[in-house]
Amino acid sequence: MKNRAIILSILGFFFFGVLIACSDESDNISDNNQESSEVIKPTISCTDPIEVSAAEGAETITVTYDAPTALLNNEPIATTQITGLSSGSEFPIGVTKNTFSATDGEGNTVTCSFTVTVNATVISEPSDEQPYAFQNGVKAPEGKKWVKVEELSDEFNGAEFDDNKWHRNPASDGFSWYGRPPALFEAENVSVSNGCMNVTTLKYAEPKEFRDITWTHGGAIVRSKAQAGYGKYYECRMKANKTIMSSTFWIAMKQNCNNEEKRKLELDIQECVGRVHEGTHTWAQHWDKIFHSNAIRHYRDCDTEEDQETRASGVKNLDESNHDRFFVYGCWWKSPTEILFYLDGEYVYSITPTTDFDIDGYITMAIETYDWNPVDEAGSIFETGSFDDLTTKYDWVRTWELTDE
Incomplete structure (x- = not known):
C-alpha cells in the first residue's frame, strides 16, 4: 500500500504539472495570435x-x-x-x-x-485713388475699376467753399427745408479751412423769428448740385461735433406729391449725435457712439391707404464717441435692392430696402436738432465749447463709379 501511494502521488504531481504547463502554453499562443493580427497604420x-x-x-x-x-x-x-x-x-x-x-x-x-x-491691414490714410474699402482688399467686379465722380467729390483743400458743387442755402437747393426747430439752417454756419468743410453749431444770443417759428440755435445743411444714384460708392471722412445736434451723411430724394414718381425715399449712410443725456429717448442712448444707416420709404399725403412708411436699418455700436476722431463712413449703393455699408474701410452690414431704391437723389450733410435728443439745460457746451467742439468737420467727400478696365 505504501508503494502504491507513492506511485499515485508521483503521477498526480506529473499530471498537475502538465495541466499547469498546458495552461501557460495556451495563454502564450493566444497572446501571440493577438499580436500577429494587429494592423499597423500610418x-x-x-x-x-x-x-x-x-x-x-x-x-x-x-x-x-x-x-x-x-x-x-x-x-x-x-x-x-x-x-x-x-x-x-x-x-x-x-x-x-x-x-x-x-x-x-x-x-x-x-x-x-x-x-x-x-x-487685412487697414490703410492708415485712405488714398484718393479708389474707395477706402477697396484699398483694404474688397475687390471690384471682374473687368471693372473705380473712377472718381468729380462733381460729387470734394477734398475741401481750398480756401473757400465751392458753391459750384454744393448748396448751403436752403432757399436754393430745391427742398426748401430750413431745419427742425429749434435749430435753423443757415449758410453762414458753413465754411472751409485747414483742409476741412466745417459746419458749426451755435446758440443765438437772442431767439430768431423765421417763417413764424422761433429758433434758438443754428445749424446748416449742405447738398450736392449733381445727382447721386445707385451703382456708385459714397464715402466721407467725418468727425462729429460734441453737442446734442447731429452729424450726418446721406442721400435725399426730392420726390413729392407733385412729381410723377411719388415715392419719397431717403438713404442714410451715417446719422449720429454728439451728446446724449437723461432726456434722450431710451432707444437713442447710444447715438453718440454709433454707426447707423437707414433705407426709408416715407409716407406722403398723396400715398394710398395701403402705403406705409417703412424702413430697413443697420446699426453698429462703437466703443468710441463719434466726436473722438475722424471716421470714414462708406456706402456701396450696389443696386436698387442691395446696399452695403463700410466703416473705416471695413464691411459692417448690408440693407435690403423695403422698396426698390432706384430714384436719384442728392448727397446731403445736415447738422440739426431732434425732439428725441432735445436741448437740455445742462448743455452749456454751446456757451463754453471751442470751435472744434461745436463743429462737424468733413475732411473729404468722395464718390466713385465703376467703369470698364
Whole structure:
C-alpha cells in the first residue's frame, strides 16, 4: 500500500504539472495570435494654425510652413495635399484650410488639417485713388475699376467753399427745408479751412423769428448740385461735433406729391449725435457712439391707404464717441435692392430696402436738432465749447463709379 501511494502521488504531481504547463502554453499562443493580427497604420502630424497679416492694402501674402510628417513603423512615407495651398504660395485674405493625407501599401489612409488666416491691414490714410474699402482688399467686379465722380467729390483743400458743387442755402437747393426747430439752417454756419468743410453749431444770443417759428440755435445743411444714384460708392471722412445736434451723411430724394414718381425715399449712410443725456429717448442712448444707416420709404399725403412708411436699418455700436476722431463712413449703393455699408474701410452690414431704391437723389450733410435728443439745460457746451467742439468737420467727400478696365 505504501508503494502504491507513492506511485499515485508521483503521477498526480506529473499530471498537475502538465495541466499547469498546458495552461501557460495556451495563454502564450493566444497572446501571440493577438499580436500577429494587429494592423499597423500610418500616422500623420500637421503644423499648428498659422495667422499672419497682409501688408497695408495688399490682397495676398506669401506664407511658408513645414510640410506635415507621415510615418509607418517609424519610417517616413509620402504625403499628398488634398485642399488648400502649398507652402510658399500667395495666400488670400481670409481663412484657408490645408489638408494632407498619407496612404500605406495596404490602402490605409490618414489625414490632418491646419488653417492659414490672413488678416487685412487697414490703410492708415485712405488714398484718393479708389474707395477706402477697396484699398483694404474688397475687390471690384471682374473687368471693372473705380473712377472718381468729380462733381460729387470734394477734398475741401481750398480756401473757400465751392458753391459750384454744393448748396448751403436752403432757399436754393430745391427742398426748401430750413431745419427742425429749434435749430435753423443757415449758410453762414458753413465754411472751409485747414483742409476741412466745417459746419458749426451755435446758440443765438437772442431767439430768431423765421417763417413764424422761433429758433434758438443754428445749424446748416449742405447738398450736392449733381445727382447721386445707385451703382456708385459714397464715402466721407467725418468727425462729429460734441453737442446734442447731429452729424450726418446721406442721400435725399426730392420726390413729392407733385412729381410723377411719388415715392419719397431717403438713404442714410451715417446719422449720429454728439451728446446724449437723461432726456434722450431710451432707444437713442447710444447715438453718440454709433454707426447707423437707414433705407426709408416715407409716407406722403398723396400715398394710398395701403402705403406705409417703412424702413430697413443697420446699426453698429462703437466703443468710441463719434466726436473722438475722424471716421470714414462708406456706402456701396450696389443696386436698387442691395446696399452695403463700410466703416473705416471695413464691411459692417448690408440693407435690403423695403422698396426698390432706384430714384436719384442728392448727397446731403445736415447738422440739426431732434425732439428725441432735445436741448437740455445742462448743455452749456454751446456757451463754453471751442470751435472744434461745436463743429462737424468733413475732411473729404468722395464718390466713385465703376467703369470698364
